[in-house]
Amino acid sequence: MKKIFTLFVLLVAGMSVLAQQNNKTPSADSMLNLLSSTDAQHEQILPAFNATRLIFSPTTETVKKNNLNFLIIHRFGDMGTAIGGFRSFFGLDAVNDVYLGIEYGFTDNFQVSVGRNSIGQMGETQFKWALIHQSTDDHTPLNLTLLAGEGIRPYGSFASFGDRLSYIGELIISRKFSRTFSFELSPVYVRDNQPLPYVPGNPPGFFALSTAFRWKVTKRMSLIADYEHPFSSFRNNSGNFEDPIGFGAEFETGGHVFTLNVTNARAISQINSLSNSTSSYGRGQFRLGFTISRMFDFNKKKTSNNY
């Protein structure tokens, strides 16, 4: 009995050797899948927006670590009023607002920006912190970024130094619905110690909502739109104020992002545009504008050719 069993064992063992030579067992395909199953979970999606700003609104994106973004933003004069027309080349000779600024990424999720607006000669400092990133598996379905900013008007007559200051706080929420379509909604709070415009009844602080989308038409070009609405009974009742609306096209060329837009609002800074936008499309008070954003990378060169 023992002998028979030993024989049987040897026979089967020998057969398995033969069988193994004939088959490609185990299938390399299934093994590769087994190994690949350890792929990163909750992987962050590719960026929802190309740039850190759209037209008025900041996006949920921040400048990456050791990157410096240089920004030049312009708003020209009215295209459809007496200021416009062919003589001023549709408002190009009448610059309404210019913003020059830099943004620096201290980490991949935290940036500081400093800049200057022509309107009010207002200097601005902003801190932007990306808190949550949307993941490919929808474990986190949204991007969430917090922005806190401060503006200072160093010129002009103010009762006290404190009156020169204004503040903005914003919770930017965005979702990339598809490879081409991203949408964002941001509750904003603006506080201006000397409210703009400085007229009786204008409260120093108010809430607002800003909403925008990006629709990527080609790999290099996207259409964007941006709309803001201040929740202010003073602004609703006075009848002079208009909600800023902007439409634009964004071109991405590698290191640059170039945005060409049309807006009714003259101001670039949200503190100004939310507080005091009175120009309306209906009266021809819309203008061309552009944003040039140029990224510089200061990450140290890593050489990896010899391994």
Add this chain to the structure above:
Amino acid sequence: MRFTGIVLLVWMSIFQARQGVFVCKNAHINIFSSTPIEDIDANSIKAVSVYNANTGDLEFSLPVRSLHFQKSLMEEHFNENYIESDKFPKATFKGKIQSPPDVSKDGTYPVIVTGDFQIHGITRARTISGTISVVNGIVTLNSEFTVKCADHNIDIPQIVFHNIAENIRVRVSGTYALFKN
């Protein structure tokens, strides 16, 4: 005796089925392109590979997002505009080594592998040379080859043409372990 026999039987069949199958979970992939304006250099150590030393079957799979670049914007554009890694998350190679060497003996063996290389959703039949070295029973595979962007429908727009080479050098290096389940 009968019990030992069964154990021996089961053990032998498992051992033999798995014999000669090697896996690597952390193969190093380096891609490099050079132009007068800019060098592009990215690395990943997250490629996985399976090599069947009996049949010569060799497979690689690389999660494209695991390639990290020196410049973060470069990495973003690589994923978004060139490889489109949200659509095509993996680069793979499935092939067969012609006359696979005996990896039970130490030595360095030049090998030629023929198979399908896929990236950006486009598959190309490739014949790639490399080396298998065995040192103290540890199997290492090294290879270097060139990928032509045009072969895989990777468009480089005119505007950045001078920054990105048409040919990308790929280096692969993996240290394998015998597969244990």
